[in-house]
Amino acid sequence: MDLEGLIERARGGDLEAFAEITRRFQQMAFGYAVALLRDLQQAEDVVQESFVAAWFGLRTLADPAAFPGWFRGIVRHQAHRLLRQRQLDAQPLAAAERVGAEDPGPEHRLERGQRIAVVLDAIAGLASPLREVVTLFYVHECTSRTSRRSWAFR
Numbered sequence: 001m002d003l004e005g006l007i008e009r010a011r012g013g014d015l016e017a018f019a020e021i022t023r024r025f026q027q028m029a030f031g032y033a034v035a036l037l038r039d040l041q042q043a044e045d046v047v048q049e050s051f052v053a054a055w056f057g058l059r060t061l062a063d064p065a066a067f068p069g070w071f072r073g074i075v076r077h078q079a080h081r082l083l084r085q086r087q088l089d090a091q092p093l094a095a096a097e098r099v100g101a102e103d104p105g106p107e108h109r110l111e112r113g114q115r116i117a118v119v120l121d122a123i124a125g126l127a128s129p130l131r132e133v134v135t136l137f138y139v140h141e142c143t144s145r146t147s148r149r150s151w152a153f154r
Contacts, residue, residue: 007064010055018058022051025068029075031128034135036079038120046082050075 001009001020009017029050033043053074061070123134 003067004064007058007061007067011058018055021054021067025071026051028068029071031132032072032075033079034132035124036076037082038135042082043079046075046078050078053078 006017006021010021026047029047030043033046034040037043037046054071061067123131126134
């Protein structure tokens with residue numbers, strides 16, 4: 001069935017239609033969330049929250065054909081909400097890190113920050129499937145032997 005038909009059925013409360021929409025868009029949503037958050041567990045949470053928000057907001061979608069962009073906006077909003085919370089949670093820790101620690105100096109911190117930015121930019125420039133593999137292997141230290149967790153609805 002076409003996307004517009006599925007959305008119309010889901011608007012009417014058809015859970016099977018929404019489950020099909022979820023199947024079609026879960027990979028896109030997860031890849032986008034990982035790219036924004038750089039954390040697999042948090043990306044899983046954001047995807048789930050995004051689908052719940054989409055279910056409850058589906059009636060506000062004016063044009064069913066616009067669903068992909070509309071849903072991507074929901075994922076982006078949920079990810080940025082989590083990033084803001086992460087930043088608020090980290091502020092007290094940042095102050096604690098400076099107390100009683102050896103300070104490597106601003107030059108070393110700047111150089112390390114620049115190296116990290118270059119690596120993250122390089123990862124972000126990869127095609128989506130490669131970006132996911134590189135992030136899993138180098139950032140999250142997952143190998144082909146690491147079992148894949150199911151991140152769909154828990």
